[in-house]
Amino acid sequence: MIRVRELSHSFKIGKKDKERRVPVLKGLSFDIREGEVVSIVGRSGSGKSTLLHIMAGFLKPDEGVIEVDGTKTSLFDEAQSAQFRLKHFGFIFQNFQLMPGLTAFENVELPLKLGGVAKRERRRKVQELMEQVGLQEVQDHYPNELSGGQQQRVSIARALVTDPPIIFADEPTGSLDSETEQDILLLIQSLNKTRGITFVIITHDDTVAETADRIYRMHDGELVEGGIIHAI
Numbered sequence: 001m002i003r004v005r006e007l008s009h010s011f012k013i014g015k016k017d018k019e020r021r022v023p024v025l026k027g028l029s030f031d032i033r034e035g036e037v038v039s040i041v042g043r044s045g046s047g048k049s050t051l052l053h054i055m056a057g058f059l060k061p062d063e064g065v066i067e068v069d070g071t072k073t074s075l076f077d078e079a080q081s082a083q084f085r086l087k088h089f090g091f092i093f094q095n096f097q098l099m100p101g102l103t104a105f106e107n108v109e110l111p112l113k114l115g116g117v118a119k120r121e122r123r124r125k126v127q128e129l130m131e132q133v134g135l136q137e138v139q140d141h142y143p144n145e146l147s148g149g150q151q152q153r154v155s156i157a158r159a160l161v162t163d164p165p166i167i168f169a170d171e172p173t174g175s176l177d178s179e180t181e182q183d184i185l186l187l188i189q190s191l192n193k194t195r196g197i198t199f200v201i202i203t204h205d206d207t208v209a210e211t212a213d214r215i216y217r218m219h220d221g222e223l224v225e226g227g228i229i230h231a232i
């Protein structure tokens with residue numbers, strides 16, 4: 001469960017002598033419940049990525065509270081945020097961000113290797129996920145030998161391999177054709193159902209947003225649909 005309360009953020013812009021602060025998030029309050037697929041939708045520049053960066057602890061907000069499973073993550077320093085992220089969050093990006101020199105299998109295996117998981121356990125886990133996302137046939141291919149949809153499946157498997165309860169997906173279908181987009185959205189839904197993972201999908205596309213259980217709509221740094229206003 002993620003609780004966001006009275007979240008505000010601004011960025012400094014302009015040259016040093018003419019610096020000014022531009023508000024980007026303006027007092028957002030909302031909840032993301034465990035086991036939901038939530039979409040945050042809005043036009044370019046509405047503040048979606050900034051919101052994601054703050055929820056994931058990459059950026060400290062000017063004001064407001066973020067709680068993840070009862071922990072006030074907005075009070076964390078950088079090291080605490082990084083530690084917390086490893087355990088709680090997985091990430092999927094528009095441009096997949098796979099390691100080009102590793103095969104599909106090795107890309108999915110990498111977080112486990114970095115986490116010191118033994119080889120036999122790694123193999124078992126990666127194999128199981130490759131089957132679940134439908135990649136057994138191409139597991140020895142390098143990213144440039146895979147289609148966009150297959151690359152996104154690899155990145156989804158990689159996000160899942162450490163068993164995070166929450167996955168942030170930033171425009172996960174932004175680089176895919178509409179048929180492949182549907183496949184990936186169906187995969188997200190099925191992983192949500194079978195594994196109970198919470199997905200937070202950031203998108204500018206209404207069709208993508210509408211596949212979620214709950215939709216939050218942003219406009220100009222404000223939630224214009226779906227917010228909740230109780231205080232913590």
Ligand SMILES: Nc1ncnc2c1ncn2[C@@H]1O[C@H](COP(=O)(O)OP(=O)(O)OP(=O)(O)O)[C@@H](O)[C@H]1O
Pocket residue numbers: 011012013024042043044045046047048049050051204
């Ligand atoms: N580091 C930064 N410094 C200054 N301004 C920034 C910074 N990052 C974002 N902004 C500004 O904040 C506003 C919101 O940006 P953000 O990237 O959060 O929007 P978005 O909805 O994710 O857009 P897109 O869909 O294009 O990624 C924009 O006006 C942007 O120019």
